[in-house]
Amino acid sequence: MASTETTTGPAGNTPGDTPDATDSPDAPTPADAAATAPAGGGTDRDGADLAGLEAGLDALESSVAARQPWLRTLASKALPPVIAVVIVLVLWQLAYHFEVKPHYLLPSPVEVARSLQEKWLEGTLLGYVWTSLSRGALGFLASVVLGTVLGLVVARVKAVRAAIGPILSGLQSLPSVAWVPAAIIWFGLSDATIYAVVLLGAVPSIANGLVAGVDQISPLYLRAGRTIGATGVAGVRHVLLPAALPGYIAGLKQGWAFSWRSLMAAELIVNAPDLGTGLGQLLEQGREFQDMPWVLSAILLILVVGIGIELLVFAPLERRVLRSRGLLVKS
Amino acid sequence: MTTTTLTKRPTTTADAGPAASYAARIDHVSKSFGRPGARQHVLDDISIDVAPGEFVCLLGASGCGKSTLLNLVAGLDAPTSGTIETPGGRPALMFQEHALFPWLTAGRNVELALRLRGVPRAERREEAERLLELVRLKGAYGKRVHELSGGMRQRVAMARALAQDSRLLLMDEPFAALDAITRDVLHDELTRIWHTANDTASGSGSGSGGLSVLFVTHNVREAVRLAERVVLLSSRPGRVAREWRVGIAQPRRIEDAAVADLSVEITEQLRGEIRRHGQH
Numbered sequence: 001m002a003s004t005e006t007t008t009g010p011a012g013n014t015p016g017d018t019p020d021a022t023d024s025p026d027a028p029t030p031a032d033a034a035a036t037a038p039a040g041g042g043t044d045r046d047g048a049d050l051a052g053l054e055a056g057l058d059a060l061e062s063s064v065a066a067r068q069p070w071l072r073t074l075a076s077k078a079l080p081p082v083i084a085v086v087i088v089l090v091l092w093q094l095a096y097h098f099e100v101k102p103h104y105l106l107p108s109p110v111e112v113a114r115s116l117q118e119k120w121l122e123g124t125l126l127g128y129v130w131t132s133l134s135r136g137a138l139g140f141l142a143s144v145v146l147g148t149v150l151g152l153v154v155a156r157v158k159a160v161r162a163a164i165g166p167i168l169s170g171l172q173s174l175p176s177v178a179w180v181p182a183a184i185i186w187f188g189l190s191d192a193t194i195y196a197v198v199l200l201g202a203v204p205s206i207a208n209g210l211v212a213g214v215d216q217i218s219p220l221y222l223r224a225g226r227t228i229g230a231t232g233v234a235g236v237r238h239v240l241l242p243a244a245l246p247g248y249i250a251g252l253k254q255g256w257a258f259s260w261r262s263l264m265a266a267e268l269i270v271n272a273p274d275l276g277t278g279l280g281q282l283l284e285q286g287r288e289f290q291d292m293p294w295v296l297s298a299i300l301l302i303l304v305v306g307i308g309i310e311l312l313v314f315a316p317l318e319r320r321v322l323r324s325r326g327l328l329v330k331s
Numbered sequence: 332m333t334t335t336t337l338t339k340r341p342t343t344t345a346d347a348g349p350a351a352s353y354a355a356r357i358d359h360v361s362k363s364f365g366r367p368g369a370r371q372h373v374l375d376d377i378s379i380d381v382a383p384g385e386f387v388c389l390l391g392a393s394g395c396g397k398s399t400l401l402n403l404v405a406g407l408d409a410p411t412s413g414t415i416e417t418p419g420g421r422p423a424l425m426f427q428e429h430a431l432f433p434w435l436t437a438g439r440n441v442e443l444a445l446r447l448r449g450v451p452r453a454e455r456r457e458e459a460e461r462l463l464e465l466v467r468l469k470g471a472y473g474k475r476v477h478e479l480s481g482g483m484r485q486r487v488a489m490a491r492a493l494a495q496d497s498r499l500l501l502m503d504e505p506f507a508a509l510d511a512i513t514r515d516v517l518h519d520e521l522t523r524i525w526h527t528a529n530d531t532a533s534g535s536g537s538g539s540g541g542l543s544v545l546f547v548t549h550n551v552r553e554a555v556r557l558a559e560r561v562v563l564l565s566s567r568p569g570r571v572a573r574e575w576r577v578g579i580a581q582p583r584r585i586e587d588a589a590v591a592d593l594s595v596e597i598t599e600q601l602r603g604e605i606r607r608h609g610q611h
Contacts (some may be wrong), residue, residue, distance in 0.1 A: 001455040050519050057480070057482055058468075058480060061480030106438040223430070224430035227421075227423065228423075228442075228448075229444075229447035229448065232449055232581060238447070239432070242432065242435075243434070245434065248435055320433075324433075325475070325477065326478070327433075
């Protein structure tokens with residue numbers, strides 16, 4: 001048998017037994033075992049026999065899933081989106097070329113690239129990205145803490161769930177930009193306003209993700225956990241949270257998207273000189289100057305950072321969790 | 332062979348004296364579900380004692396409440412009336428589904444049970460390896476659950492149940508979902524482990540130690556193949572209909588003539604019980 005990774009019998013086997021049990025295509029059937037077993041032995045009559053039989057069954061029934069070579073994975077995963085981007089760029093260039101809109105309204109891809117290059121040469125570009133990214137990360141981390149606690153309470157306490165469960169899922173459909181005016185009235189033009197909007201956007205999705213994750217847990221795991229003594233805090237830590245992890249990570253992913261979106265909405269509107277310039281503020285400045293290449297390059301940056309974090313952080317995390325549980329179905 | 336010291340547990344809270352005369356006492360237990368008025372009686376006045384080291388099979392058709400009874404003994408649910416005592420502490424429980432945690436490796440699944448039992452960190456790894464070796468899965472420590480075959484999963488589940496170091500092992504049709512060949516092998520395996528546990532216990536003179544098994548099944552042959560005593564439950568509500576001592580010497584095989592003979596007798600009785608339900 002090809003599957004060499006499976007267990008072989010215990011060391012107590014006689015040397016002659018092992019190849020027989022693992023290599024023979026027709027594993028010894030119980031009837032065979034009965035025929036070869038010494039009649040009326042002690043309690044471990046056919047100990048070695050049984051071990052060999054089991055090793056044979058194990059070898060026959062387990063298979064080792066082979067992973068695709070990474071080059072092919074790259075070709076099948078990365079190539080299509082690249083082609084799609086190229087097509088969009090070509091269409092854009094054509095639209096520019098035939099002047100579908102006047103050039104000051106629709107600049108060419110090259111002009112946008114030049115605008116980006118300018119900011120890069122000024123040395124300010126990474127600063128803008130960092131300002132937004134650090135705000136986004138900080139807001140997201142705070143949302144994770146709050147959302148996790150809230151999600152756990154809603155998932156496990158019936159009364160709380162009945163009271164605020166529907167509100168929590170309803171909040172997800174409220175665009176977080178709607179909080180901006182309220183936050184400005186409360187906190188003025190400050191960082192607190194920006195963070196308040198990010199939290200209000202991200203906490204409900206993270207909490208909802210965790211609630212969904214907990215709801216999807218098979219009752220069997222909870223029962224099994226209780227029988228081995230995982231109750232109370234130990235139950236939450238060793239059974240509930242790990243079992244809910246796939247749904248939780250989906251919630252985190254969505255939470256990040258909401259954080260980033262809310263942050264951009266807040267930055268667009270909350271614009272004060274002492275706040276530092278993030279990507280949202282950059283975008284707003286571009287609008288004030290009526291500089292279309294500037295505006296488009298800011299949009300592009302916002303998109304790239306959002307997608308980048310998703311691809312670099314959340315996608316690998318999710319794949320890892322799903323693969324380790326055998327939940328990643330090969331196409 | 333392997334060293335199978337199922338270490339003595341001095342930490343039992345409900346220990347009834349130095350040597351309790353039973354591993355589980357089910358005393359006039361009834362269980363009903365539903366609101367008053369629309370109550371459904373599942374179990375009716377059931378009394379069964381499981382002696383220390385004894386292997387008892389609960390046999391019955393669907394609706395006899397055998398799984399409910401096992402849940403009661405496991406402490407996952409409370410009886411409506413009557414009492415259940417398990418002097419050896421919380422019993423270990425195995426299900427038809429392996430119920431292993433897919434986010435842990437086979438070895439870590441076993442270790443979690445050890446950890447929750449309070450085994451110090453330094454000893455867990457070695458103990459888990461020993462238990463896996465006991466179910467003949469020496470190399471499976473680092474394997475993920477989905478990489479194991481059905482039979483291997485049930486053996487890991489058995490190792491996890493044994494990791495609880497309970498003197499009473501409850502099994503709820505643990506082999507029902509396996510193919511016939513694998514099931515037959517696991518019968519041998521379970522018998523071997525049960526014998527080893529009891530031999531070691533009597534050797535070390537630990538009084539009421541050893542391993543008792545309460546095994547639920549609807550498979551008559553399986554019951555006769557494994558048990559020292561078979562208890563037949565009637566259905567709706569579940570009552571003890573009859574019991575048999577199985578005097579056939581171990582090691583038995585499921586195709587032994589003596590096993591077949593007793594199975595025929597029990598099956599007749601079981602069919603009689605089922606027929607009663609079609610008469611009104």
